[in-house]
Amino acid sequence: MDSSSPKNVKVALQNKVTRKEAEKAVETLIKWAGDDPEREGLRDTPKRVINAYEEFFSGYKESAEKYLSKTFEDVQGYQDMVMLKDIPFNSHCEHHMVPIIGIAHIAYIPVKKVVGISKLARTVEIFARRLQTQETMTQQIATSINNAMKPKGVAVFIKAIHQCMTTRGVEKPNVSTITNTFLGDFKTNNDLQSQFLNYISNA
Numbered sequence: 001m002d003s004s005s006p007k008n009v010k011v012a013l014q015n016k017v018t019r020k021e022a023e024k025a026v027e028t029l030i031k032w033a034g035d036d037p038e039r040e041g042l043r044d045t046p047k048r049v050i051n052a053y054e055e056f057f058s059g060y061k062e063s064a065e066k067y068l069s070k071t072f073e074d075v076q077g078y079q080d081m082v083m084l085k086d087i088p089f090n091s092h093c094e095h096h097m098v099p100i101i102g103i104a105h106i107a108y109i110p111v112k113k114v115v116g117i118s119k120l121a122r123t124v125e126i127f128a129r130r131l132q133t134q135e136t137m138t139q140q141i142a143t144s145i146n147n148a149m150k151p152k153g154v155a156v157f158i159k160a161i162h163q164c165m166t167t168r169g170v171e172k173p174n175v176s177t178i179t180n181t182f183l184g185d186f187k188t189n190n191d192l193q194s195q196f197l198n199y200i201s202n203a
């Protein structure tokens with residue numbers, strides 16, 4: 001399911017809980033874990049956890065397509081691949097709410113207009129700061145660039161470590177997950193796809 005769809009955002013807003021209620025929930029989890037939320041070291045923990053969660057999940061309040069709509073055209077007719085490599089991100093898996101730590105690479109082929117490079121990094125951040133699966137996030141990044149800029153092609157490649165796999169469950173510390181989405185020319189042109197993948201490993 002596409003968690004960026006307006007319908008879901010609306011549901012999230014309708015279910016808005018107060019900060020107090022959220023802190024209370026953390027207190028409950030502390031008790032459930034077997035500790036005393038009243039002891040000194042834990043007294044401010046619910047507040048701190050919710051402060052952290054405000055950052056981790058700030059992406060729900062932002063629209064990537066809004067950022068990507070600020071384009072400029074004065075690039076002397078540049079029409080080849082624009083790539084932003086090694087964009088680090090932290091996200092949280094939607095199944096366990098545990099960190100996903102990874103690196104994204106994005107490329108697109110502009111049609112007349114380009115976008116400020118920092119906006120691509122921002123796009124990764126907006127989708128990372130939500131509850132995610134890596135597959136969904138990869139697709140959302142590609143689709144939002146595609147929708148906002150209507151380029152000839154978009155490529156997104158993500159490599160990440162899921163702490164729900166490395167620190168619990170099957171506990172495989174060195175496992176990483178790779179996902180990619182190719183749209184437009186990147187999907188149909190193998191040379192272009194190879195060039196993109198080559199830049200990831202060599203450039």
Ligand SMILES: [Zn+2]
Nearest residue numbers: 093095096164
């Ligand atoms: Zn998980």
